[in-house]
Amino acid sequence: MSRYSAAEIEAKWQEAWDKAGIFRAEVAQDKPKYYVLEMFPYPSGRIHMGHVRNYTMGDVVARYKSSTGHNVLHPMGWDAFGMPAENAAMASGGHPKEWTYNNIADMRGQMKPLGLSIDWSREFATCDPEYYGQQQALFLDFLDKGLVYRKNAVVNWDPVDMTVLANEQVENGRGWRSGALVERRELTQWFFKISDFSEDLLEALDGLDDWPAKVKLMQANWIGKSRGLQFSFGLVEGEEELGHDRVEVYTTRPDTLLGASFVGISADHPLAKELAAKDEKIAAFCEECRKGGTTEEAIETAEKLGYDTGLKARHPFDNAWELPVYIANFILMDYGTGAIFGCPAHDPRDYEFASKYELPIVTTFEPVEGEYPAGEAFVPLKSEKVRYVRGFAGEEVQTGEQGVDAAIDFCEANGVGRGVTKFRLRDWGLSRQRYWGCPIPVVHCADCGVVPEKKENLPIRLPDDVTFDTPGNPLDRHPTWRDCSCPTCGKPARRETDTMDTFVDSSWYYARFTSPRADVPIDMTEAAYWMNVDQYIGGIEHAILHLLYSRFFARAMHICGHLPSTAQEPFNALFTQGMVTHEIYQTKDANDRPVYHFPEDVTDGKLADGTEVEIIPSAKMSKSKKNVVDPVSIISAYGADTARWFVLSDSPPERDVEWTAAGAEAAHRHLSRVYRIAAEIDAAAPADATEDEALLREMHKAVRDVTLGIESFGFNASIARLYAFTNALGKSKAGGAAKREAALVLAQLMSPMTPHLAEEVWSLLGGEGLIADAPWPQADEAMLVEDTVTLPIQVNGKRRGEITVPRDMPKDEVEKLAMSSKAVIRTLDGAQPKKIIVVPGRIVNVVV
């Protein structure tokens, strides 16, 4: 008997699958289709365990669906544009294109040995001109339909490198290379009108039954629908001096209007700009407000700063009541009207601000019962009832929600503003001042203005002859690339040098996979058959942006005739998987700074020279912490099936999984055991045919449980069940025929996770054809029914004993039996039960 040799087996079966071409997906109208997609990888150059886990999960689904009669589409591609390629070019002088395509070749080479059931004929990279050219065509169609426009928006500006920085390139408010203090600066940028779809994107979440509730909640909060009051404060100084006689504000808490203590405006508000033009101190303060990065986090956590403009605003309910007007650094021009009224008593930010500038804090409502909180803003849930002490509409005691509604009604009736619905969702700025992205296909003409490029001129290709020796966008400083002629008038003109956000690339790749070589963005016949993605799998980090942008894109593509209306929600089911983590091994250098060590250099908590390492609990694998395990080395040591089995076995798929060397060895030992059990089935062993039924019952239960596990993404549960079934098979004294049947079914149940080993066992035991082509086994209901059940017996909710009864025993008989059991008699000790609860087939609880 030969031993389990993953290397031999895996190469053999991968070749067999290739030869049979079974993963090639083609339209077949007579079969139900199933489209499985994992979020495609960024080509960093090396696959990591997270990829192995993500793609193995997709592969389990793909192989399972295929064996249940579906025509499966399971493609793979590369999210190939982005900053790391440019960073690599800056660091080591290469070219982003060369770097990216080399990385793709490397990663493809590392991925293929995993034995994934992928249709590689559909592979593409988003940096292929054939892909981004079609993306440019989509952009032009969007432009034509009014879904794209230009406006000013703020970016992180590095005043030393004279370049725009990404948020991750800003560290503690400074540019990562220059170290200069970053400023917010306005640029004219291209935008997608995603805000036109706010209501639809929000409402359609309800229909996404197979999406995680948390993702839908996050998206709903992100879209942020709110109802509030828009009104204006009249300014005490008239418009002769200012050009402004009022400040328009939006508030979601108009019920607290009598608690107003100041009016705040953004440093980018037109009024602030006007004041800044006349007053150097105000100008300097507005500059101060623009310091730091553009992230919401940076703005929200920065110290609250305000500047009293000296202007006064009149309270809308009382002309004599004057409020100071402040410019404040925490008010965003992008949201609402760029101006607020401050109600310190019921808003933490306003409270902090008012405390700092010694502004009044006026309570408008109190708790119905209990203490009013001291030293902080009182902000109960809007659904909670409060007592209004400075209310002006509705009941004295009502919920915040009722108070807001009543306040809006009152204000509208009295001519103070109007109730409006607003969304937090902002339009999607897609301009990037970078080289390695899809060029925006428009031309700037001195006479015609901004003109779309002609479709027949697409793709607008990136030039290859660029350098990265100086900061900034190489397209801007290229000697000739910008030169072109105006598509409208033919005169010399200049190309747009902004490229697209890489989120654009990943917002439609799922649709392009249905017709990856089409000379239009999407072949509608193919899309009609293959869309939607039936199961999408990827990381929770994409819960908001990528998925929201993709949902918008599918709608926009439909409007432009590139997707059927049924594909406007492109992902039927979503699954978000956890990360692969590993413990971290650390020692300290002479200066007490941490030094990290690779897992392969640590044995029993010691380095080769005997130095003890400190073990830090598991964290996401990262190169800087050296807590990485390379899938390539695992595959060469144990085989792909072991890696696949392990990443699925130890944790629920939505949670993180910790990679441990011991776990990987155990996985490999188990697979060897399965191989050995299968190989030994033919050998003569003492057999007892009366054991057959017990084994076959176990088999049918395993079929039921493993199938249920796969269908509900409980891969770890399926694997636990497979361990148990393997143990039963290993110990069984049943006859050869029953064992052979059980082992063939075991191979089938394992085939989505460990396809190579499954094929080997299948062929060893005389299975017909490829296991990858065999139909999924069915559980026989008759074999699943148990005659008796064991019921735990509780007294006052504590378990005191158990009884075994026929499964359909009537309640009162179960009750009698329970009451006469030794455990109950002893525990009751003569006491009379108040109540006896019998849950059939589940539990008996005696309450004293």
Add this chain to the structure above:
RNA sequence: GCCCGCGUGGUGGAAUGGUAGACACAGGGGACUUAAAAUCCCUAGCCGUACGGCGUGCCGGUUCGAGUCCGGCCGCGGGUACCA
């Protein structure tokens, strides 16, 4: 700061509101072996010699019954619109 998650033995984890710890790792004991490896069997939450008590991050609540539901804390992770 704000939004969303997660927290169970020495470890990874299991558990439609119904026997907490399935399955596995590490551990302990044993069989086989001259010995080892491999394999197989048994054992195992914690405390207590038995009966028993305590246990799912912490505090409180709902329930006959809570890991699971509700409220409040603590810790960790994801997102925060130019990382992908």
